[in-house]
Amino acid sequence: MKVSLTSLQLREPLTSLLVLCIMTWTLTLCTARGPICMKCQNITNNGNCSNITRCNDGEGCYAREVITATGSAVLQTGCLAHQLCTILESTAVGIGRRDNTGEIRKRDVTSCYRCCEKDLCNEHICDVVLPTSPISTQPPNSLVTTPTPGKQVTCFICSDATNVTDCTTTSTCAVGQQCYTTRASLAGNIHYSMGCEESNICPHYSTVPSAQSPFCKRCCDSDRCNIKLCGLHLIPELVTKPVNRTLEVDDVTRLRCEADQASNATLSWMFESPSGSTVLPKPVAFGKGNTTAFFQITPQHFGKWTCIATNSFGNSSASAYITHLSST
Template sequence: MQIVAVVSFLLVTTVVLSSRDQCFNCNGVSDQKDCNVITSCGENEACYVRKFTQYNGKPLFESGCISKQNCQIIHQVSGLGRKRDDGITNCYECCTTGNGTYPCNDNLCGNPPATEKRCYSCSDTINPEDCENVVSCDQDSMCHTGTYIHPLSREIRYTLGCLGKTTCTALMNHWHSYQTSSQSSGHITLQHCNDCCNTDFCNIRLCGIPKRVKPVFIQKPDNSTLRPEFEGVILVCKTDPTSNATLHWEFKGLSGGTTISSQAREISVPNNVNLTIFPVHQSDMGEYICSATNSVGTSTTSAFLSPK
């Protein structure tokens, strides 16, 4: 009798985003575009902007994080026109994106979009994903990220900010990315990078800086209906390499079992884990869950094996 192996996979381009927002966070600036501090909100928080008029007649802006529950009823909570110690509230708006990178409260309360490019700006930092400062760059500049090796600690350090377009072009043409190795560093290969981009907040994605999102699946397992004892399956689970994720399989059997068969073969490489079961048995039927975890959180996808 012929034995048939079924290879099942599904290509997808769905982006799984983090549930956390990055928000502008300032108290008492005369224009929301003047806010240059970014903060990370909690999973149950959103971004907000409050515009209020001081008793001297001058407007100010307040921004930051607010609970999503209050965001949904913000007008009732805020009481537009209500007097507070700092003035009269004229506007109270909130937003949420969940992408963990672009602050959505830049243009709330009628504040027009900034005409200058805005870039992350931090110097000599080990963890660029924690950078919470932004600067406005003129039209002759681009957002830039560069790395170097600290001479004492040998750690990779990052510098983010604005750089002139001419300098950026020269760096990307001649010193975009290069590697060196030396005896003093224990034959460790060290990578240096200079890269530029031309959209708001884009330099948080350069030079291998990890994305501030949960792992993104680029290949998911598909459901399969199989004949026990005669057919097999390969379940494929793969994430975007920039997710820097650790992947593993879990099992919820139709009969209540949670242990993956000892005959199953798992092959794991960075950002990719395949599970081969051949042949399948009745006890292998159920839901196979692929979990991918990085520093931001965990994403899951699953496939069901059902008997014919």
């Protein structure tokens, strides 16, 4: 017998409600997710961890540093529920382990326990003290390094983008912050995140070898600079640049300019005469996509010609001069 959802709603309200609850729960489970985190156990150096994992919804990244009974330090990283992380951050430092009898043995002491919620943020959080976050509570005796006052930078902002060309939104960071980019390979897919990071955290990310690791995190301190980090080259690059010409009036010539195809850039030309005029002289003709400018030289064509390649991430330019033969 064919039973529609409408008949379930009318005849079996309890069953219908259960079905809808299961559908809602399943949809939430499939779409909600946490950050990408480092995941390693009992490593002696941050650089020895090359494993990453995707946390579930309601989880963040954590790092725990343990001083063992032999006096060596080991690090544990992974995912942990936000509520549990908040409790452990404020209570776990100094706590040892119990053996199978329940008695505290010669202790392995937890010297650091911290949580964070950005992609790959747990790699170095036990190296430095992080600013307080909504899910992070600093130990009472911790010392927070105050970022050096300076200018505010504008950075590209995006969270867990699988196509970096989707990261076109920008935002101005707080004083004491820099731009950052993370790139992580997870289950065969590349994930990107960009945003603002505390300046005192940034120096620790430069130790990660981006070419040899499945992840990269880098910082920079100028406007929109994070679109160039971790091997990204999204700002147009001119692969063919115009070159200087020395010509006579009535000579016919051309200037060529091309951008790398991957940048999907638009080309345009600007002109500046020796007197400072920016009016584009005539006659001039432009080839397909403005990649070539053709001239039959008149006295008005002598000056500085600039090719500009522009896309949503920025622009690059190159200039050439057309000069009269007599001036040489």
